[in-house]
Amino acid sequence: MRKMYRVRVQILPKEGVFDPQGQTVKGALEKLGFEKVKEVRLGKLIEIVLDAEDESQVKERTKAMCEKLLANPIIETYQLLDVEEVS
């Protein structure tokens, strides 16, 4: 019996990796008057709906997707934020 799941994955530049998009957002925030911002890092949030047999299969597949396509392991880290069953 297969079920549908929704999983959320976060992908962020690793600490110390140059993040030009984050720098740009930081600069724009400062110009808007948010001068207390010390650091901005910009990453991706990917929401995937897939069908699978159970939650552990969802996690295993999502991990494989991150390693093969979604994240660049040299400069980014990925993290599964949550998995929920959807009807």
Next chain:
Amino acid sequence: MRKMYRVRVQILPKEGVFDPQGQTVKGALEKLGFEKVKEVRLGKLIEIVLDAEDESQVKERTKAMCEKLLANPIIETYQLLDVEEVS
């Protein structure tokens, strides 16, 4: 006494809004053999380090940043995922 906080914000295309990046990722996953993927939505994950007096000020400022710059309220929703104090 001011403290440093790290806040994470998620920005996603609204349900029903056309998401060409998500479609592209879905197509690429299918080509890699992940044929059980039904939907992919691609958004942003923004991590901000800022100083503030307390957590409620952090939330208020982050909300203002989302409304003024980070999210496009016509096509995107934003959500504060968490706030943590950093040393």
